[in-house]
Amino acid sequence: ISVIPIGIPILFGPGVISTLMIFKAKSTDYIEIALLLSAVVISTFIVYITLKNAIFLTKVLGVTGLKIMTRIMGLVVGAIAAQFIIYGSKALWLSA
Numbered sequence: 001i002s003v004i005p006i007g008i009p010i011l012f013g014p015g016v017i018s019t020l021m022i023f024k025a026k027s028t029d030y031i032e033i034a035l036l037l038s039a040v041v042i043s044t045f046i047v048y049i050t051l052k053n054a055i056f057l058t059k060v061l062g063v064t065g066l067k068i069m070t071r072i073m074g075l076v077v078g079a080i081a082a083q084f085i086i087y088g089s090k091a092l093w094l095s096a
Helices: 003-012 014-026 030-052 054-095
Strands: none
Touching (some): 030 054
16 A cells, blocks of 8 residues: 555656656757657656566566666766756856
8 A cells, every 4th residue: 555655756756747847848849849758658668667577677686786776776866966956056047
């Protein structure tokens, strides 16, 4: 019962929504919007396949592999967060 409320904000929480809003704001034409939509669909499919095969992936990766993947994903999230800070600082600097 508690897995659903904990897992949903991580997969589709404020980070995903703000990322999509920023990328949508930077999209200038219909091709870029279509590419963004296709990226969302592909990402959703990859998440579905990953969650569907989570037990198999856990057995294949093992404890060490899971720790490595966790750190790699932490680096990716950190890079996105740093980019958000840069964009925000740049926007504040230009508006002042």
